[in-house]
Amino acid sequence: MVPTKEEFYDALIERHGAENQKKFDNACVAICGLGGLGSNISICLARAGVGKLILIDFDEVDITNLHRQQYKAGQVGIPKTEALTSNLKEINPYITVETHNTKVTEDNAIELTKEADIVCEAFDKAESKAMLVNAILENAPDKYILSSSGMAGFGSANLIKTKKLSKRFFLSGDSVSDVNDGIGLISSRVMVCAAHEAHMVLRILMGETEV
Amino acid sequence: MVRINGEEYQYENRQLTAILDELKYDRTRIAVEINEEIVPKVCYDATVLRDGDIVEVVSFVGGG
Numbered sequence: 001m002v003p004t005k006e007e008f009y010d011a012l013i014e015r016h017g018a019e020n021q022k023k024f025d026n027a028c029v030a031i032c033g034l035g036g037l038g039s040n041i042s043i044c045l046a047r048a049g050v051g052k053l054i055l056i057d058f059d060e061v062d063i064t065n066l067h068r069q070q071y072k073a074g075q076v077g078i079p080k081t082e083a084l085t086s087n088l089k090e091i092n093p094y095i096t097v098e099t100h101n102t103k104v105t106e107d108n109a110i111e112l113t114k115e116a117d118i119v120c121e122a123f124d125k126a127e128s129k130a131m132l133v134n135a136i137l138e139n140a141p142d143k144y145i146l147s148s149s150g151m152a153g154f155g156s157a158n159l160i161k162t163k164k165l166s167k168r169f170f171l172s173g174d175s176v177s178d179v180n181d182g183i184g185l186i187s188s189r190v191m192v193c194a195a196h197e198a199h200m201v202l203r204i205l206m207g208e209t210e211v
Numbered sequence: 212m213v214r215i216n217g218e219e220y221q222y223e224n225r226q227l228t229a230i231l232d233e234l235k236y237d238r239t240r241i242a243v244e245i246n247e248e249i250v251p252k253v254c255y256d257a258t259v260l261r262d263g264d265i266v267e268v269v270s271f272v273g274g275g
Contacts, residue, residue, distance in 0.1 A: 037275040124275035126240040133242045133269070137249035152274035165267055166247035179274035190275070 005094045012049040020206045021049060027205050030054040030116035032104050032132055034080040036185060037148055038122030039070035040194035041201070046088040048202055052096040053088070054116055055081050058103040068187035104128070109135040113143070118201050121147035122194070124179070137169060146200055150174040151193035153183030160189070162196045164211045172196035215266040227258040231268070242269045 003011070013021045027050050031038045034057035042053055057080040061071045075083040081099035088095055100112055104123075109132055113119045119140075121132045129147055136145040150173035151160060159174040172193050179185055200211070213222045215234070222230050227250065231238060243250045244267045250258055260266065 033275060035275050122275055124273060126271040126273045129271040129275075130240045130242055130269075133271075134249070134252055137242065137244075138251045147269075147271075148275060149269070149271045150274070152272075165269065166244050166249070169242075169244070169249075171269060173272075175270075176272060177274065178272035180272075185274055 002093060008092070008094055009049065016048070020202075023205045023207075024049050024202065025051045027118070028052040028054065028116050029201055030056065030113040030119045031122055032056050032109075032113070032119065033122035033124065033128070034059075034069075034084050035065065035122065035124055036068040036187070036190035037151075037194045037197065038120065039080070039084055040191050041120050041122055041198045042084055042088060043070050043091065044195060044198035045201060046092045046095050048198075049092065050095070050201075050205070052098065052115075054098045054100070054113065055084055056100045056102065056104055056112055057081055058101060068185060068190050104132060106131055106135050110139050113140070116143065118144045118146065118204060120197055120201065121145060122197070126178075133169070137166075141168075144168045144170070144204055146170045146172070146197045148172045148193050148197055150177045151190050152177040152179040152181070152185050153189065154186055155183075155189070157189055157192045160192045160196060162200055162211045164209075167209075170197075170200050170211065172200070212262060213260045213264045213266060216268055222260050223262040223264070225260055226256065227260065228255045230260065231255065234268075236268055236270055240271045242271075243267070244269075 061075045079101050081101045085097045162172045
């Protein structure tokens, strides 16, 4: 049986403390890209009881996504925004989800993430990552931007770190492992990196802004 | 002396664009901060490094 909203939040308060849970509940986080990084970040944040997520991706679930992204075999062909919303609601029926089935560009990035306190860059292409980080840092001085670079391959998971590059800019990953070097993308290592981003989101929300 | 990604260079009084080219950065894949402030892409040409500047060039790689 699905727990009531009160039961659900009481359980979260037991784990996170009432003060932190209130901050998580009041927060809005934008996830830009719903692949290996974004789908895993979203699941972490939904489980933690973050009040609102803005999910943005233009793509549909593909069979080649299933090895590392939080989708199910029966969801192949469905827009990722729709599939992930359904999966998140199964985990946390009380989360608010806003979806945008569109490609993030320099021109729409600020409008799409307007309501978010924190923006998570979770794209796969290096150019898209750079575009979003630059757009947020240049044009949205009140937001935090968390980004990831370097999580491909079978290299040690211990090489994945989170660095604070400036007051509002955090970068997770090993900075060098490029999927374009033909080293593959491995679920466990991508999840480590996604967990770094998600964990930093929660730390920022509770007021811990150091890594 | 300026510091770029932790390394020291004699690049003071030089244009950021020229330095990025010399260090072979792909400008479509980077974000540049000087003394923890983002440098807007449109300002790369007009930005000249000063002695003591701390520069971080984040060069993104693919995968996610």
